[in-house]
Amino acid sequence: MLVLSRKKNESIVINNEITVVVVEIRGDKVRLGVEAPKEVPVHRREVYDAIKRSQADAALEATDADAETAE
Numbered sequence: 001m002l003v004l005s006r007k008k009n010e011s012i013v014i015n016n017e018i019t020v021v022v023v024e025i026r027g028d029k030v031r032l033g034v035e036a037p038k039e040v041p042v043h044r045r046e047v048y049d050a051i052k053r054s055q056a057d058a059a060l061e062a063t064d065a066d067a068e069t070a071e
Contacts, residue, residue, distance in 0.1 A: 024031040
């Protein structure tokens, strides 16, 4: 993992097309702005994990349904 120090209004660039900017620092919270192409999904980690769980559940249900119709 790369660890960087940034101050308010400073940024990092990822792969020439994603920019992450420190918008605000208030106590123990940091607000970040993310500029990315529309085709690049950007999610908070907990939302990303929920999406992945939902996709895994749907895939499992589809597999179960396929197995039932094959019987």
